[in-house]
Amino acid sequence: MRIVASILVLLFCALGSAAQYSWTGTATATATIDSMYVITASSPSTVTFGSANDLASGKTIASFSTITVKCNYNWQLGVKASTANFNATGGGASTNMPAGILKLKKSTSGSYLTVTTSSQTLATGSRGPTSASGNSFTVDALIEPGFSYNGGKYSIVLTYTLTRQ
Numbered sequence: 001m002r003i004v005a006s007i008l009v010l011l012f013c014a015l016g017s018a019a020q021y022s023w024t025g026t027a028t029a030t031a032t033i034d035s036m037y038v039i040t041a042s043s044p045s046t047v048t049f050g051s052a053n054d055l056a057s058g059k060t061i062a063s064f065s066t067i068t069v070k071c072n073y074n075w076q077l078g079v080k081a082s083t084a085n086f087n088a089t090g091g092g093a094s095t096n097m098p099a100g101i102l103k104l105k106k107s108t109s110g111s112y113l114t115v116t117t118s119s120q121t122l123a124t125g126s127r128g129p130t131s132a133s134g135n136s137f138t139v140d141a142l143i144e145p146g147f148s149y150n151g152g153k154y155s156i157v158l159t160y161t162l163t164r165q
Helices: 002-016 052-057
Strands: 037-041 058-069 074-082 087-089 102-106 120-125 137-142 153-155 159-163
Touching: 002 052, 037 052, 058 120, 087 159, 137 153
Parallel strands: none
Antiparallel strands: 037 058, 058 137, 074 120, 074 159, 087 153, 102 137
């Protein structure tokens, strides 16, 4: 009986002392975040040149397009024309009206960029949602065809490219 009592006392001592030990360890959590962006550009409405004065002085279109950017890195937005000349459709339109009659600028900027087939920086911004300062803006246009091109419909595709700054 004494042996059993001694064993029980030793067992309780062993259990009691085990409860006093603690363990400290580390674990590493890993997350992979891809570079992400979402950009939208509204399509501008048709611009009509209905008078000789329109052709002579050109037309300025405020808020020609609206652009929004959501991005997790600082960015730069470039713009270029897909072709050197406007696409001429209907009404005997000239086939040689150059992209350069179209000039664009961020509405808060002072000077226009002449559109070419080479990308030019239109705007820059910081990481963040569209509500971040500078990540939502309008683009103004200046179109100056002059009298060198026939009446008709013209269109050109603008390509916007978002890159890391």
